[in-house]
Amino acid sequence: MNTPEWALCPPAALLAKIGSIVVHADEMLSMDGHEFDRHALQSLLADPEIQAWLKEMGKLAMIPVKRMSGERVKRVDRILTEIAIRKSRTKRGTKTR
Helix, strand or coil: CCCHHHHHCCCHHHHHHHHHHHHHHHHHHCCCCCHHHHHHHHHHHHCHHHHHHHHHHHHCCCCCCCCCCHHHHHHHHHHHHHHHHHHHHHHHCCCCC
16 A cells, blocks of 8 residues: 655655656647657556655645546536435435435
8 A cells, every 4th residue: 555655755666767757748738749759658657656746745635636627527427416405305204325
């Protein structure tokens, strides 16, 4: 299991991956950037070690919260509405689905 200490002082291999993300993002945004950088970024961002690090850094509020797309916001709203309806029914003694 990863710890806050692990996230704040990552091992060298993880630092190399994070550094690669920075370099590929910089190259992709430059006038000379090309599709390879995009694919490299997608591969690095899907890496389980990177995902674990991002999760831990998020728990520590050390990275920005990812914005949700409009569709995702609507889905979350529907889920929250359903939860509220179920809680209301439970309080009244009405069975939920």
